[in-house]
Amino acid sequence: MTRLEIGDVLENRYRIDRPIARGGMSTVYRCVDMRLGRAVAAKVMDERYSDDPVFIKRFSREARAMARLQHPNLVAIHDFSADGEPIYLIMELIDGGTLRELLAEGGPFPVQAATSTLRNVLRGLEEVHSTGLIHRDIKPDNVLITSHHRVKVGDFGLVRATNAEATTNMIVGTVSYLAPEQVTGEEITPASDVYSAGIVLFELLTGTVPFSGDTPMAHATARLNSDVPAPSSRISGVPKLVDALVATATARDPRERFSDAGEFLEALDDVCRELDLPDVTIPVPRNAAAARTAQAPTDFSGTGATEIFEPTRSISQDETEHLDGGPTEVIPPQRLSFETKLDMPQAGAAPGPQPQPQPYSTAESPLEPFAPAAASAPPPVPASVPEQPVHSAQEEPAERPLTNRNPLSLVLFLLVVAIAVGAVAIGGWWFGSSLYGMTPNLWI
Numbered sequence: 001m002t003r004l005e006i007g008d009v010l011e012n013r014y015r016i017d018r019p020i021a022r023g024g025m026s027t028v029y030r031c032v033d034m035r036l037g038r039a040v041a042a043k044v045m046d047e048r049y050s051d052d053p054v055f056i057k058r059f060s061r062e063a064r065a066m067a068r069l070q071h072p073n074l075v076a077i078h079d080f081s082a083d084g085e086p087i088y089l090i091m092e093l094i095d096g097g098t099l100r101e102l103l104a105e106g107g108p109f110p111v112q113a114a115t116s117t118l119r120n121v122l123r124g125l126e127e128v129h130s131t132g133l134i135h136r137d138i139k140p141d142n143v144l145i146t147s148h149h150r151v152k153v154g155d156f157g158l159v160r161a162t163n164a165e166a167t168t169n170m171i172v173g174t175v176s177y178l179a180p181e182q183v184t185g186e187e188i189t190p191a192s193d194v195y196s197a198g199i200v201l202f203e204l205l206t207g208t209v210p211f212s213g214d215t216p217m218a219h220a221t222a223r224l225n226s227d228v229p230a231p232s233s234r235i236s237g238v239p240k241l242v243d244a245l246v247a248t249a250t251a252r253d254p255r256e257r258f259s260d261a262g263e264f265l266e267a268l269d270d271v272c273r274e275l276d277l278p279d280v281t282i283p284v285p286r287n288a289a290a291a292r293t294a295q296a297p298t299d300f301s302g303t304g305a306t307e308i309f310e311p312t313r314s315i316s317q318d319e320t321e322h323l324d325g326g327p328t329e330v331i332p333p334q335r336l337s338f339e340t341k342l343d344m345p346q347a348g349a350a351p352g353p354q355p356q357p358q359p360y361s362t363a364e365s366p367l368e369p370f371a372p373a374a375a376s377a378p379p380p381v382p383a384s385v386p387e388q389p390v391h392s393a394q395e396e397p398a399e400r401p402l403t404n405r406n407p408l409s410l411v412l413f414l415l416v417v418a419i420a421v422g423a424v425a426i427g428g429w430w431f432g433s434s435l436y437g438m439t440p441n442l443w444i
Contacts, residue, residue: 021289045087065159073124075154097288099143112277114204120151125261129190138196139177149281175220176209183220190260198249205231241271
């Protein structure tokens with residue numbers, strides 16, 4: 001079978017709905033889990049590698065690694081099969097796009113958006129490192145954004161245990177994001193992922209990668225002799241503390257970097273607090289392959305589609321164990337504005353009022369800021385709250401009760417009542433004192 005077609009079923013459970021992306025080693029399809037009635041993604045290995053034990057082992061390793069990891073910032077895996085053809089992974093369906101596609105649409109990120117994105121990447125990567133694994137291929141192509149704006153790390157095809165010995169003398173990874181020790185063949189540690197994450201932060205801030213070369217090998221070895229430049233040297237508006245953060249993460253000596261993603265995350269949080277950088281909502285790419293596929297409703301009925309969707313973007317060929325010559329090919333769409341949180345309205349809905357973006361307050365920047373994610377949150381309640389409500393001085397008095405009495409009649413009525421009460425009181429005193437029964441003494 002050279003290619004799965006729409007309507008084909010994997011192991012009597014996963015029906016192919018339509019392809020999302022295709023690369024040199026595998027194709028990703030949107031599928032319907034007929035047992036649970038949900039949409040999932042199937043990463044299917046090309047039949048050319050089905051008899052290659054190296055690729056099968058790598059595919060199996062990816063499945064086992066992803067199955068061990070449970071975190072909101074990591075792509076979840078649901079199933080795996082290597083018993084026959086085709087060999088496939090069943091994963092969580094990401095219906096947004098990749099960080100690569102978002103960079104292509106919007107260009108460099110504002111500082112608060114770059115730090116917010118990296119924070120989510122490091123949270124997922126911290127879980128990877130805590131379980132004794134190294135991702136080895138952190139790059140924008142492998143950072144996914146859901147339609148609900150959640151950032152997730154995916155593609156564990158090159159994952160390796162921390163204590164595993166190298167089994168090849170070839171360079172493994174993507175050339176623009178390789179750590180120096182990955183180029184020289186020295187020991188790979190979680191600090192290698194830290195270096196790659198530092199390059200991702202550099203690219204988010206500047207829109208470029210720090211090194212280049214006429215050949216992939218020249219590109220790879222450029223980092224052995226030069227430090228990563230400060231992002232502020234390529235674009236204005238980057239604070240010095242962020243420059244220092246990138247410098248530490250991308251130090252050529254692994255011992256001078258953050259030891260793992262957790263330590264990098266702590267330093268990033270410290271910098272954000274110091275610069276008062278808000279956490280922001282990351283927009284979803286508008287012209288992503290996954291988003292275009294999501295526009296076609298999932299066929300849960302099993303009737304099949306009328307035509308096969310040919311994806312226009314290839315997934316990264318990061319599974320191949322050689323130097324990657326460049327980033328994943330993307331379509332150059334219209335530039336994406338970063339003025340708001342970009343909560344995408346439903347088709348046909350009237351555009352509502354847009355929230356005002358919070359200005360970037362630490363340094364001048366030519367970039368348009370994201371709107372903070374918590375911009376609409378209510379202000380915190382003070383520690384001491386008065387027991388009684390405080391009324392405004394201009395508060396209107398309560399309405400007077402209605403009455404049908406005339407004021408003059410009320411006065412006369414009260415006067416009569418007062419005279420009657422007085423007469424009764426005097427009478428009571430008179431009869432109570434027994435004076436009315438006394439006989440005057442007539443004897444003189």
